[in-house]
Each structure stands twice: as structure tokens, then as C-alpha cells.
Amino acid sequence: MRINKSIATVAGSALIVPLLASATSAADIQIWSNEKELENGNHLVLDADNTGGDIFLQFGNTLGESLSWDSANSRFNLTNSLNVEGNISLTGNIEMQALATVDGVDVSELGNATAALETQVNTNTTNIASNDTDILALQTEQSAQATRLTVNEGDIDDLEILTGNGNFTGANYLVFGSDLTAGLLKLDSQIKINADNLSINASNIASNDTDILALQTEQSSQAARLTVNESDIDALENSLSTPKAETFFLPLGSVVIKEDGSNNAVNVFRSVDDTGFGHHFHTVTSSQPSLQDLNLNFQIKTPADVEALTSLTVSYKTDGSVSDSKIDIKIVDGTGATIVSNTGLSSSAWTDVILDISGHTAVAGEILTVEVTGYTKSNNASYIGELVFDYTETK
Numbered sequence: 001m002r003i004n005k006s007i008a009t010v011a012g013s014a015l016i017v018p019l020l021a022s023a024t025s026a027a028d029i030q031i032w033s034n035e036k037e038l039e040n041g042n043h044l045v046l047d048a049d050n051t052g053g054d055i056f057l058q059f060g061n062t063l064g065e066s067l068s069w070d071s072a073n074s075r076f077n078l079t080n081s082l083n084v085e086g087n088i089s090l091t092g093n094i095e096m097q098a099l100a101t102v103d104g105v106d107v108s109e110l111g112n113a114t115a116a117l118e119t120q121v122n123t124n125t126t127n128i129a130s131n132d133t134d135i136l137a138l139q140t141e142q143s144a145q146a147t148r149l150t151v152n153e154g155d156i157d158d159l160e161i162l163t164g165n166g167n168f169t170g171a172n173y174l175v176f177g178s179d180l181t182a183g184l185l186k187l188d189s190q191i192k193i194n195a196d197n198l199s200i201n202a203s204n205i206a207s208n209d210t211d212i213l214a215l216q217t218e219q220s221s222q223a224a225r226l227t228v229n230e231s232d233i234d235a236l237e238n239s240l241s242t243p244k245a246e247t248f249f250l251p252l253g254s255v256v257i258k259e260d261g262s263n264n265a266v267n268v269f270r271s272v273d274d275t276g277f278g279h280h281f282h283t284v285t286s287s288q289p290s291l292q293d294l295n296l297n298f299q300i301k302t303p304a305d306v307e308a309l310t311s312l313t314v315s316y317k318t319d320g321s322v323s324d325s326k327i328d329i330k331i332v333d334g335t336g337a338t339i340v341s342n343t344g345l346s347s348s349a350w351t352d353v354i355l356d357i358s359g360h361t362a363v364a365g366e367i368l369t370v371e372v373t374g375y376t377k378s379n380n381a382s383y384i385g386e387l388v389f390d391y392t393e394t395k
Helices: 002-026 108-148 153-158 178-225 230-241
Strands: 055-059 065-070 075-078 159-161 174-176 244-250 256-258 267-272 280-285 292-301 306-318 326-332 338-345 351-356 367-376 382-393
Touching (some): 306 326, 326 351, 338 351, 367 382
Antiparallel strands (some): 306 382, 326 338
16 A cells, blocks of 8 residues: 555656646747747747738637737727726826726816816906905005094093993993083084974975966966967068068269260259258259250169169159250169160159169179269259169078
């Protein structure tokens, strides 16, 4: 039995030794290489001939998972999840192209949370700056209030407050100095005066309300009496738009005597007729047996507001018959052209002759000449009285 046991032991040893040797040898050999380059047991080189391109280390034909080198992007690709139970040391950046979670938190939400946090920080910074401004303003106002608050020792003596526990009963009372008491009495008196004035003002307001109502009633009555018809408005518009008629006399003193070169043996007198109208006039007379004549010229400058010339009225009379004395009248413009004329006028009594000049286009500031020719013989005189222009002025 003992021998058998030893043999068994030896046999067991013979079986174990080759296995150990095999295990030791396996650590020293290269188990796979596609370039047939052997390295030591701790170093396995893929693409030892440096042909380049992508390099794959695949796990199982059916499993088909791999760790590969992506030569185009210069990075390693792992086709399945990676579980790291230790630490990861990182010197570069982590780029996440798909959603990932860290301890159950969606990493994609971290960016939103960071942006929201940054916004909140900016808001808080703005609020802090605003609060700083408000605090400075309050400090400034506090300083101003402190400057305005001045309490003299005499003021403190005038107001003695015995509060006890804050209960103003029994021995707790207010004691005022004499000057403060006088001030309070004066204030009370003024309050009473103001109350009386308020009552008076209330009475005055009521009276004013009555007056206002009366004025409103009167205003309504006036409005009822004021009635303007459309025809009245039309008449007013017409009166405003219609040119105004004007009249002016030519002064007799502005006369210019002009001879025509023949039969001008004439005397001219200026006189006043004391009977009737009392005409102011020029007398043209001659003792010659043959008919004599003389021109009396009057000039007029049309007014600046003239719109149209209407007429010229001349007062005249003559002695004897038309063969003994007569009057011719002619109006010429600045160019010497005749505007209107009337000849052979004869009348034993004062007569007005009206010459229509409405056909002449009036020009403001135009010089017109009225030529009045008096004829006379054998002391039969012709008399030239007032010259009156009628015209309309612009509105």
C-alpha cells in the first residue's frame, strides 16, 4: 500500500510538471501576428510593417465587437459600451455626440442648466448694482435728513416725556415748557379761525353756485335770441366782398392854365357863389367881340387802393347862348390818349355833367389829366365849378 501511494504521487507529479511548464512557456510566446513578427510576451504589435490604414482587434466572429484604430480621424473606436470601475484621467476634452447620462442625469440638460445659471448670475449682478445705487441714494437722503434735524437743548427742556412703561396714566404725563404751551394755544386759535373761514368759504361756494346757474340761464336766453339766417350771412359776405365806393374833389387850387396859341385874350378869376349851393369856381371871361378860349387843366393821381374808376362829375354854368360862352371837357391818360370827352356844354344855371369813365382800366398811381376849356366873348363868361371823381376801392 505504501508503494502504491508513492507511485501515485510520482505519477501525479509527472502529470503536473508538464502543465506548469506549458503555462510558463505560454507567457513567453506570441500567440498571434499577421506579420509574423515575434515580440516578447508583454508586447504585441499590430501593423508591425507600418503599412498604415485602419487596424482592428476583433472579439469573436459571431460577437463581432472590436477595438480599432480609425486612421482617417486619428482615434480609437470601441463598438460597444465601456465600463470603467476606476478613475479616468483626462487632459483633453470630452465630445458627446449622443445623449449620455451621469448618475442617471441626462448630460444634454447640463448645457441648458449652465446657460440658465449664467443668466441668473447676470440678473443677480444687475440687481446687486441697482441695490447698491438705491443704498447710496438712501445714505445721501439720510445724511440730508440728519443735517435738517437740529434739536436744541432748550427744545428738549420744553418737552419732557415721562413714559414709565409707555402707559400715559397716573404719574405718566407730558410736561411742556411755557413757550411751547403758548405756541400750542396759538395753533389752536388759528385752527378755530381756519374752521370759521372754512364755513364762510362753504357759504360763498353755495352763493357762487347760484350765480353760475343764473349765468347759465342767461346764456341760454341770449343764445335763443341770437338767430342768424342764411340770407343774413349771404348779405354780409356780399357787403364784405363788394368794392367800396369812394368820392374825392379835385382842389381848384391845383389848376394849371394853358394857352393853345390863338384867341387866348381871356381873364380868369376864382370865386365863390354865395347863393344856393355856394359853388367854388373859376370864371373865364373876355370883353373881346370874337370868341376866346383858355384851357384849365387839373391832374389827378389815382389812389393805391383803386379797383375801378366810375365817373367824373363837373359843375358848370355859362352866360348868354352857346355861341357866346360854352365849356368843353376831356380826360386823357398818362400817354395823352383821350379816355372820354364832352363838348359844347351850355347852361344858364349850375348844372352837373357826368362823364362815364368805367371803361378805362384803372391803374393805381396813374396820372390822369382833366382838360376843361372855357369859351367866352363880349363879357359872357363860362364858369367851371367842382370836379368830383367817383371810384371803387379794393376790399
